[in-house]
Amino acid sequence: MNIHKIVLPTPYAIGDVNVFLVKGDALTLFDAGPKTEEAYVALQRGIREAGYDMQDIEQVVLTHHHPDHAGWVDAFPKADVLGHRYVDYWMRQTADFLQYRESFYRRELEQENVPQGDIARILDARGELELFGTRPLTQFINDGDEVPGHPGLIAHETLGHAQSHFMFVEEHTGQAIGGDLLLEKVASNPLVEPPVDLQGDRPKSLLQYNASLKKLQQMNIATLYTGHGEAVTEINSLVTARLARQHERAMYVLQLMAEHHNVYDLTKALFGKTYAKQPGLTLSETLGQLDYLVEEGYARSEMQNGVQIYMQA
Numbered sequence: 544m545n546i547h548k549i550v551l552p553t554p555y556a557i558g559d560v561n562v563f564l565v566k567g568d569a570l571t572l573f574d575a576g577p578k579t580e581e582a583y584v585a586l587q588r589g590i591r592e593a594g595y596d597m598q599d600i601e602q603v604v605l606t607h608h609h610p611d612h613a614g615w616v617d618a619f620p621k622a623d624v625l626g627h628r629y630v631d632y633w634m635r636q637t638a639d640f641l642q643y644r645e646s647f648y649r650r651e652l653e654q655e656n657v658p659q660g661d662i663a664r665i666l667d668a669r670g671e672l673e674l675f676g677t678r679p680l681t682q683f684i685n686d687g688d689e690v691p692g693h694p695g696l697i698a699h700e701t702l703g704h705a706q707s708h709f710m711f712v713e714e715h716t717g718q719a720i721g722g723d724l725l726l727e728k729v730a731s732n733p734l735v736e737p738p739v740d741l742q743g744d745r746p747k748s749l750l751q752y753n754a755s756l757k758k759l760q761q762m763n764i765a766t767l768y769t770g771h772g773e774a775v776t777e778i779n780s781l782v783t784a785r786l787a788r789q790h791e792r793a794m795y796v797l798q799l800m801a802e803h804h805n806v807y808d809l810t811k812a813l814f815g816k817t818y819a820k821q822p823g824l825t826l827s828e829t830l831g832q833l834d835y836l837v838e839e840g841y842a843r844s845e846m847q848n849g850v851q852i853y854m855q856a
């Protein structure tokens with residue numbers, strides 16, 4: 544794979560994001576950075592340094608819909624835009640979708656016993672939607688598809704961090720573009736997101752994420768180009784370490800369950816002051832550990848007066 548990495552600034556705590564220019568039969572940009580002025584300038588410079596112009600980009604392929612990855616599809620009005628069909632909701636942002644999203648989060652947060660004031664604050668974090676691109680996808684990608692213009696580069700659905708997440712693997716070279724599936728320095732958050740069919744139950748993001756990591760571990764990948772930080776080459780050992788760390792963290796949540804029994808209380812016990820700074824992220828993390836504890840038989844859960852209660856099994 545003839546791959547050129549471009550590093551773009553983001554306004555998020557994660558720091559810079561990587562996008563990748565890949566020259567095959569087509570010239571493709573994998574991910575497009577957040578829709579900020581600074582990222583646009585860096586993107587334009589990076590494409591020029593690789594010997595191309597913005598207009599030369601024939602298609603943009605998205606690893607997932609998060610705004611640090613999917614913003615500047617708007618900079619390529621003539622290019623095709625490819626991604627998981629779930630990405631399309633976030634690009635179009637129809638009134639129906641925004642309403643569904645709001646009612647989904649309100650219901651979930653109430654079941655987590657989050658106070659009404661905090662729910663309003665979390666739902667008001669509208670700024671995030673402004674950094675998304677607004678171009679609908681021109682083509683949906685499905686699990687197992689080959690990326691057009693790149694023979695042998697296969698999309699693998701790897702949900703968990705996002706409900707739209709793909710990695711792209713070139714088997715004969717062992718190179719892969721991994722999005723945020725596995726990062727060099729930090730664990731990816733199993734964010735709570737509305738389900739892909741916009742109905743039914745909340746996806747259990749951490750369980751999906753662990754399954755995706757195991758899928759990654761079984762592939763023969765030599766170099767994983769990541770969405771943030773340096774490429775990862777020791778994939779097996781890093782996945783093993785991440786899974787072990789997650790299990791340890793879950794065992795700590797299980798101890799906290801002696802005194803705390805809903806997601807809100809457990810999150811405050813687990814994160815302290817960080818909860819107030821990043822309520823969405825910290826609640827997602829706790830809920831993920833609880834799903835894991837229930838799935839593995841360490842804990843049980845039931846609904847009491849509209850709140851999900853957790854107990855040691």
Ligand SMILES: [Zn+2]
Nearest residue numbers: 609611723770
């Ligand atoms: Zn990211």
